[in-house]
Amino acid sequence: xxxxxxxxxxxxxxxxxxxxxxxxxxxxxxxxxxxxxxxxxxxxxxxxxxxxxxxxxxxxxxxxxxxxxxxxxxxxxxxxxxxxxxxxxxxxxxxxxxxxxxxxxxxxxxxxxxxxxxxxxxxxxxxxxxxxxxxxxxxxxxxxxxxxxxxxxxxxxxxxxxxxxxxxxxxxxxxxxxxxxxxxxxxxxxxxxxxxxxxxxxxxxxxxxxxxxxxxxxxxxxxxxxxxxxxxxxxxxxxxxxxxxxxxxxxxxxxxxxxxxxxxxxxxxxxxxxxxxxxxxxxxxxxxxxxxxxxxxxxxxxxxxxxxxxxxxxxxxxxxxxxxxxxxxxxxxxxxxxxxxxxxxxxxxxxxxxxxxxxxxxxxxxxxxxxxxxxxxxxxxxxxxxxxxxxxxxxxxxxxxxxxxxxxxxxxxxxxxxxxxxxxxxxxxxxxxxxxxxxxxxxxxxxxxxxxxxxxxxxxxxxxxxxxxxxxxxxxxxxxxxxxxxxxxxxxxxxxxxxxxxxxxxxxxxxxxxxxxxxxxxxxxxxxxxxxxxxxxxxxxxxxxxxxxxxxxxxxxxxxxxxxxxxxxxxxxxxxxxxxxxxxxxxxxxxxxxxxxxxxxxxxxxxxxxxxxxxxxxxxxxxxxxxxxxxxxxxxxxxxxxxxxxxxxxxxxxxxxxxxxxxxxxxxxxxxxxxxxxxxxxxxxxxxxxxxxxxxxxxxxxxxxxxxxxxxxxxxxxxxxxxxxxxxxxxxxxxxxxxxxxxxxxxxxxxxxx
Amino acid sequence: xxxxxxxxxxxxxxxxxxxxxxxxxxxxxxxxxxxxxxxxxxxxxxxxxxxxxxxxxxxxxxxxxxxxxxxxxxxxxxxxxxxxxxxxxxxxxxxxxxxxxxxxxxxxxxxxxxxxxxxxxxxxxxxxxxxxxxxxxxxxxxxxxxxxxxxxxxxxxxxxxxxxxxxxxxxxxxxxxxxxxxxxxxxxxxxxxxxxxxxxxxxxxxxxxxxxxxxxxxxxxxxxxxxxxxxxxxxxxxx
Numbered sequence: 001x002x003x004x005x006x007x008x009x010x011x012x013x014x015x016x017x018x019x020x021x022x023x024x025x026x027x028x029x030x031x032x033x034x035x036x037x038x039x040x041x042x043x044x045x046x047x048x049x050x051x052x053x054x055x056x057x058x059x060x061x062x063x064x065x066x067x068x069x070x071x072x073x074x075x076x077x078x079x080x081x082x083x084x085x086x087x088x089x090x091x092x093x094x095x096x097x098x099x100x101x102x103x104x105x106x107x108x109x110x111x112x113x114x115x116x117x118x119x120x121x122x123x124x125x126x127x128x129x130x131x132x133x134x135x136x137x138x139x140x141x142x143x144x145x146x147x148x149x150x151x152x153x154x155x156x157x158x159x160x161x162x163x164x165x166x167x168x169x170x171x172x173x174x175x176x177x178x179x180x181x182x183x184x185x186x187x188x189x190x191x192x193x194x195x196x197x198x199x200x201x202x203x204x205x206x207x208x209x210x211x212x213x214x215x216x217x218x219x220x221x222x223x224x225x226x227x228x229x230x231x232x233x234x235x236x237x238x239x240x241x242x243x244x245x246x247x248x249x250x251x252x253x254x255x256x257x258x259x260x261x262x263x264x265x266x267x268x269x270x271x272x273x274x275x276x277x278x279x280x281x282x283x284x285x286x287x288x289x290x291x292x293x294x295x296x297x298x299x300x301x302x303x304x305x306x307x308x309x310x311x312x313x314x315x316x317x318x319x320x321x322x323x324x325x326x327x328x329x330x331x332x333x334x335x336x337x338x339x340x341x342x343x344x345x346x347x348x349x350x351x352x353x354x355x356x357x358x359x360x361x362x363x364x365x366x367x368x369x370x371x372x373x374x375x376x377x378x379x380x381x382x383x384x385x386x387x388x389x390x391x392x393x394x395x396x397x398x399x400x401x402x403x404x405x406x407x408x409x410x411x412x413x414x415x416x417x418x419x420x421x422x423x424x425x426x427x428x429x430x431x432x433x434x435x436x437x438x439x440x441x442x443x444x445x446x447x448x449x450x451x452x453x454x455x456x457x458x459x460x461x462x463x464x465x466x467x468x469x470x471x472x473x474x475x476x477x478x479x480x481x482x483x484x485x486x487x488x489x490x491x492x493x494x495x496x497x498x499x500x501x502x503x504x505x506x507x508x509x510x511x512x513x514x515x516x517x518x519x520x521x522x523x524x525x526x527x528x529x530x531x532x533x534x535x536x537x538x539x540x541x542x543x544x545x546x547x548x549x550x551x552x553x554x555x556x557x558x559x560x561x562x563x564x565x566x567x568x569x570x571x572x573x574x575x576x577x578x579x580x581x582x583x584x585x586x587x588x589x590x591x592x593x594x595x596x597x598x599x600x601x602x603x604x605x606x607x608x609x610x611x612x613x614x615x616x617x618x619x620x621x622x623x624x625x626x627x628x629x630x631x632x633x634x635x636x637x638x639x640x641x642x643x644x645x646x647x648x649x650x651x652x653x654x655x656x657x658x659x660x661x662x663x664x665x666x667x668x669x670x671x672x673x674x675x676x677x678x679x680x681x682x683x684x685x686x687x688x689x690x691x692x693x694x695x696x697x698x699x700x701x702x703x704x705x706x707x708x709x710x711x712x713x714x715x716x717x718x719x720x721x722x723x724x725x726x727x728x729x730x731x732x733x734x735x736x737x738x739x740x741x742x743x744x745x746x747x748x749x750x751x752x753x754x
Numbered sequence: 755x756x757x758x759x760x761x762x763x764x765x766x767x768x769x770x771x772x773x774x775x776x777x778x779x780x781x782x783x784x785x786x787x788x789x790x791x792x793x794x795x796x797x798x799x800x801x802x803x804x805x806x807x808x809x810x811x812x813x814x815x816x817x818x819x820x821x822x823x824x825x826x827x828x829x830x831x832x833x834x835x836x837x838x839x840x841x842x843x844x845x846x847x848x849x850x851x852x853x854x855x856x857x858x859x860x861x862x863x864x865x866x867x868x869x870x871x872x873x874x875x876x877x878x879x880x881x882x883x884x885x886x887x888x889x890x891x892x893x894x895x896x897x898x899x900x901x902x903x904x905x906x907x908x909x910x911x912x913x914x915x916x917x918x919x920x921x922x923x924x925x926x927x928x929x930x931x932x933x934x935x936x937x938x939x940x941x942x943x944x945x946x947x948x949x950x951x952x953x954x955x956x957x958x959x960x961x962x963x964x965x966x967x968x969x970x971x972x973x974x975x976x977x978x979x980x981x982x983x984x985x986x987x988x989x990x991x992x993x
Contacts, residue, residue: 094809097849114845115852119814121860125798125825127814172856597936720936 031473031482032453033428036646038063038085040453046423047085048078053426055391057333057363057648064330065297065310070387071356072298080302084310095136099168102140106152106161113165117172130203131171139164142192156189163196170203187222195225202236205243211236231269234260238276242283250284275308282312290316294324332360338649339369346371349378355388362395363648372399390416390426397433398642398652406658409437424453432486432642438657441498445505448487449512452480472586474509481509485621486641488581489654491516493615495666496523496532503539514543515586522579525567525690526603526674530559533567546591547573565697568690569706571601572713575720579676582616598721601690602675608686613671615664618654689724691717695731702738711735712744719752729753774969774989777827778977779953786820789979797827797867797970801857805879806835808846812853814860827898828863830854832870832883842879851886858887866891867898868916881913888915898951900970903933906948920970921948923963924955938962956981959988 036056038044046053047063052070059067062084069076096116103109116136119127143164146157162179170176178200181193198213211233218229234256241253257280261273281289293313296303303309317327328348335341345361348354358378365372376399379392386392393416401409413434417427428450438444452473473480483491491499502508503516517539524532537554544551550570557563571577576585576596587594618639640651656664675687695714698707711731718728732751739745778790780798787796798819804811819825832854834840858866868887872880888897898918905911906921921943923934938961943949952963953970963969969989973981 097809100849113852114849115812115856117853117856124818124820125800125815125861126818127800127816127860129813597933720941 033450033484034425034644034646035453036063043423044081044085047076048081050076050387051421052387053390053423054394054429054647055359055363055388056646058646061314061330062307062310064333065326068326068329068356071359072354074298075301077302080306083307095133099136099140102143103161105147106158108158109161116168120172131168156186159185160189160192163193167196167200170200174204176200191223191225194223198232207236207240228268230260230263230267231272234276238280241280245283250280253280275305278312282316286316290320290324294326297326329356329360333363333648338364342369342371355382355386359388359391362392363650365399365650367399367402376400394429395650401433401437401655406437406439410434410439413437424451428484429642432484435484435487435490436655436657438659440659441501444490444657445502445507448483449481450484452482472515474511476509483512483581484641486654489618489621489641490656490660492580492582493656493664493667494660495663495670496520496527496529498663500532500535510543511586515581515584517543518577519579519581519584522577523670525571526579526601527670544587561697564693568694569710571690572694572710572717580616582620598717600675600722602687603690604673604675605686605688609672613668689722691722691727692724695727699734708735708739708742708744712748715748715751723753726753774965774967776986776989777968777970778982779829779970779972780819780825782815782817783976784817785976787977788820788822790982792823795826796821796823797829798825799829799831800860801830801854803830803832803850803853804835805832805840805850806838808841808843810850810853814857825861826863827865827867828858828861829867829869830857832868834872834876840879847882847886851883851890854883854887855890858891864894865896865898867900869900871902877910885915900953901948906943906945907933911945911947918951919947920951920953922953923960924953924958924972934960954985956985959985962992965992
């Protein structure tokens with residue numbers, strides 16, 4: 001395959017809008033419309049201000065804990081929100097980086113050291129953290145102090161650094177020893193060396209030796225490390241208790257920590273006492289610790305060190321004989337068995353009358369559940385002042401959208417959308433509800449667009465997995481917008497006439513009109529609707545000017561085989577063209593760089609009918625939805641399009657708005673005139689392939705100026721699209737026999753057959 | 755003039771394809787793979803690196819892997835914090851490479867794999883990391899990389915200094931499903947370097963894929979004997 005071909009058929013699945021957005025300050029945002037993780041400042045600010053918004057049942061547990069606090073009238077503040085919303089885990093390299101930079105100031109120090117591993121090999125291929133950031137902070141400060149006092153070129157400073165390198169080596173290796181100190185080493189270096197010996201012994205799990213060394217340092221009034229000794233002794237003794245659990249070792253650890261606790265204010269490490277006690281209790285008295293944490297985490301004010309407390313609380317709750325209420329609530333929101341979870345949540349709601357449990361039950365309910373009606377009634381009774389009110393409203397709308405009067409539903413959602421305190425996520429969710437209850441096509445268009453979650457240049461705010469799909473974003477004002485997944489699903493269920501009207505809607509950004517017009521064009525060609533073909537081709541001269549001449553040729557050619565040929569020529573230039581927004585990708589850049597893969601464009605023979613025409617399933621419109629073009633939505637489809645699957649197991653099934661519902665029958669009838677990937681099968685044998693039509697036209701019109709190029713393109717279509725009846729081979733043979741020496745023949749040295 | 759006939763039915767009739775070599779990924783979560791046959795190698799995630807701004811977070815495996823046979827491949831997963839785009843300086847590049855090399859070499863394995871999905875604008879970072887890791891690995895060790903399937907249809911992987919490229923035929927998002935369909939229909943990846951291995955997920959079976967390749971198996975949950983047997987039977991039915 002030539003390099004040219006390689007470029008031409010390059011598949012772009014990541015962010016394909018880079019070229020279009022050139023000069024706009026970076027790539028466009030990822031098309032993420034709903035977040036549950038509260039990583040963005042706007043969400044953290046809302047929580048800190050006590051605004052719960054729509055509770056997302058699939059949010060991280062730490063965020064759900066904040067939700068729990070708000071629902072139970074407990075305070076939340078900015079600091080605790082930030083600490084709980086920050087994803088864990090891992091060790092930041094910033095402190096280590098500062099250490100590596102500091103050590104390079106010493107002449108002769110190795111300059112090719114860029115990383116210090118800080119964990120040791122544990123059982124079953126695990127890695128156990130050994131050295132923590134404070135070790136690097138201390139080492140950096142000490143080295144800088146020694147350089148300031150004795151100069152970087154001092155042999156003693158060099159000796160100090162060699163010893164410290166050995167200490168950090170021991171973070172990940174056993175058997176490391178310190179370099180021997182010179183007999184004439186100064187007192188300061190000897191003191192430092194003693195501390196380094198003790199630290200190395202601790203990392204190497206030689207705990208008796210480490211304890212002895214730290215005790216000696218504690219007794220040495222001349223050592224600059226004496227103030228740290230008490231804390232480090234306690235650390236060593238605590239570690240021994242954890243490594244070798246037993247009453248004696250735990251008792252010694254408690255004693256050492258108590259000694260540190262009773263030391264004078266300002267004693268090094270005193271601030272760590274509570275955490276050290278918690279670590280001991282975690283292993284020694286888990287039930288008592290869990291009860292204590294539950295009290296602390298349900299206190300009116302946010303406890304100090306809330307993230308650490310919550311982590312242990314979650315971990316201990318998972319194995320506790322009986323979960324505390326908050327942990328139970330969090331676990332119930334994402335149960336393995338939705339029905340069992342719903343029954344439990346409802347029972348807890350009836351027993352406790354806590355809003356949190358009502359919301360849990362609502363987030364688990366589906367319209368067909370026996371409990372749904374009662375829950376909806378309960379949700380309606382929740383006062384607007386309740387922090388759970390917005391969540392209750394959302395689920396009430398979700399559970400009743402199919403049976404409530406649309407006008408009443410629209411009025412309710414419009415009132416909510418008029419609020420200024422909605423987070424971007426929640427606004428997008430309510431817009432999705434509003435679009436699905438639209439009164440007309442124009443009303444639908446007014447609510448179909450969503451703003452991607454974060455629009456800061458180059459900064460994403462994506463929670464969960466990295467989104468693999470590219471977006472179909474357009475420019476509106478200074479920001480980006482895109483059709484919500486529900487909106488795209490509804491558009492694909494509309495007949496061509498309504499889609500044509502929508503594509504002309506001036507309120508939609510140019511990019512969205514391009515996407516609509518291209519998919520309309522594919523449908524119009526398959527339906528042989530010349531008026532629609534000309535209408536879309538005219539619009540596309542401005543929307544996709546890269547192939548303007550082709551659009552103009554279509555409009556200028558009267559109906560008949562020549563017009564059909566002109567229609568197919570442009571389809572051979574746009575490999576990502578589809579009839580549906582579900583699997584379409586926007587052509588970007590210049591024509592040779594249009595990305596994607598061709599599909600079989602098969603028309604049903606005159607008088608024939610495609611088998612079981614169907615729409616793409618709603619799941620195909622989810623942010624990371626997988627759809628291979630073959631599944632239909634014949635069965636129940638509960639893809640949670642408004643909330644992108646983040647609001648909980650109770651999903652929001654796609655609801656066709658009132659104006660569109662009666663049109664789906666007509667849309668399905670249109671689909672019976674052509675095959676899609678979902679309907680191609682053995683019955684497609686009698687179908688007419690548009691690619692075959694193009695080959696027949698070229699065969700019959702050897703002097704058409706587009707003939708050779710079309711054969712070249714058909715070879716590529718056969719390789720990466722359909723290859724019925726050896727289309728690629730036949731196009732190749734004709735190209736090389738009739739147009740030998742043409743640039744198109746030279747560009748096609750191969751064909752691929754199957 | 756050269757006529758290429760790839761994957762013709764006739765060829766397969768003459769020489770039946772050998773069953774593909776399976777490799778099971780042990781992702782970072784508790785895994786008990788003691789049920790695996792001895793001839794199925796394990797690729798174990800040994801390291802996690804997340805690049806954010808001008809720094810990064812690195813750590814080793816936190817969850818146990820139980821196995822009767824030592825893993826054959828050490829996998830280092832790298833990702834970019836989308837909330838804090840990287841400031842890819844030469845210093846950060848060196849530090850990240852050193853961390854990746856550390857976790858790639860914690861086990862005495864003959865193969866190392868880098869799993870690093872990047873956006874279009876971040877491809878240079880992936881290429882840099884691969885280059886530096888390749889340069890730092892002892893010669894006998896081979897370097898593998900996972901790839902979004904779409905990357906195998908483009909030209910930029912020429913810059914990736916890996917011995918093996920593993921296109922992933924799952925979680926492909928919009929657009930890529932057509933490629934998956936193409937593979938099932940007997941097609942192949944454009945980039946010849948992508949024609950030696952591929953990867954599947956236990957929850958997204960594929961009807962058929964080119965024969966004779968190493969097949970990496972991913973499971974979105976901790977592996978079970980049943981998951982493995984199901985996907986193995988599916989793969990062995992490919993013809």
